[in-house]
Amino acid sequence: MSLSAKNITKKYGTQKALDSVSFEIKTGEIVGFLGPNGAGKSTMMKIITGYISQNSGDVVVNGINTKDNIKSIKKQIGYLPEHNPLYLDMYVKEYLNFISKTYQIKGNLNKKLDDILNLTGLSIEKHKKIGSLSKGYRQRTGLAAALIHNPEVLILDEPTTGLDPNQIVEIRDLISTIGKEKTVMLSTHIMQEVEAICNRVIIIDKGKIIANNSVSKIQELSLQTKNAVVVEFANNVEVNLLKTITGIENIVEIDKRNFILETSKNDDIRAQIFNFSVKNNLTLLSLYKKEKSMEDVFRELTK
Numbered sequence: 001m002s003l004s005a006k007n008i009t010k011k012y013g014t015q016k017a018l019d020s021v022s023f024e025i026k027t028g029e030i031v032g033f034l035g036p037n038g039a040g041k042s043t044m045m046k047i048i049t050g051y052i053s054q055n056s057g058d059v060v061v062n063g064i065n066t067k068d069n070i071k072s073i074k075k076q077i078g079y080l081p082e083h084n085p086l087y088l089d090m091y092v093k094e095y096l097n098f099i100s101k102t103y104q105i106k107g108n109l110n111k112k113l114d115d116i117l118n119l120t121g122l123s124i125e126k127h128k129k130i131g132s133l134s135k136g137y138r139q140r141t142g143l144a145a146a147l148i149h150n151p152e153v154l155i156l157d158e159p160t161t162g163l164d165p166n167q168i169v170e171i172r173d174l175i176s177t178i179g180k181e182k183t184v185m186l187s188t189h190i191m192q193e194v195e196a197i198c199n200r201v202i203i204i205d206k207g208k209i210i211a212n213n214s215v216s217k218i219q220e221l222s223l224q225t226k227n228a229v230v231v232e233f234a235n236n237v238e239v240n241l242l243k244t245i246t247g248i249e250n251i252v253e254i255d256k257r258n259f260i261l262e263t264s265k266n267d268d269i270r271a272q273i274f275n276f277s278v279k280n281n282l283t284l285l286s287l288y289k290k291e292k293s294m295e296d297v298f299r300e301l302t303k
């Protein structure tokens, strides 16, 4: 089940929430839709799922344009909205039963409900009121509701936001499990989330796609950008003296003894720093490469 967006533009008044956004997601991929708050993630997801419409551009799900037949597309998509509207007075299983009635589900419905409850780890909670559940279990209920009609595509809008660390791990595991058989697009503003569960990442900022790559490619990119070496000397060192080290392009002074030395070259400048210290009679206490995190790359890309 493929999903493609072509030149999607969405305006709110004069503001372009989405500015000619294009991407493609292939069957079996788990794609992270990463971007800061206000980037346009939810807007894009609402357009894919047919809850709002774009000003221009096309969304095509498995060969069908959403403009032509959103009803048939909705049957193939499971959507977990950002502010998941659950009926707090309903019991878990009753709610799922209610949701399932909105789809014409064939076969043994009761068995299907039990399967979904099992898959999402809700079996023991099924007779509880949604309002009495923890945030993590409410999110599971939302996921279960998104899965009830066995859709091939899952659109999950910030599925782990507001959960505590244990719940985050549980929901991520659940998404990874479900993702083995489905095409998944999940939005997040957390870099580690993408590293933890996605194979591809589409980065959006201010309504524009700024990167679209495999997660490993982005990690590679993080090594190609500025290299930084963290050094600690036993005594105070003048910045001007450090500037004489060949290859150094930027110096961040943490204090008089601790510095981050940056170079845009790929070479390892640690040897130069070591030789410099020996030559100038400085005692080096530590010297190590500062690896760029995905967060750093993200900050650089969205600058």
Ligand code: ADP
Binding pocket: 012, 017, 035, 036, 037, 038, 039, 040, 041, 042, 043, 044
């Ligand atoms: P994200 O989900 O990435 O945080 P959104 O898609 O919710 O971003 O919002 C993108 C931009 O569009 C934001 O600047 C937001 O304020 C604006 N926006 C979203 N929905 C509306 C709306 N209904 N009316 C006006 N502006 C909106």
Ligand code: MG
Binding pocket: 041, 042, 043, 082, 157, 158
């Ligand atoms: Mg959002």
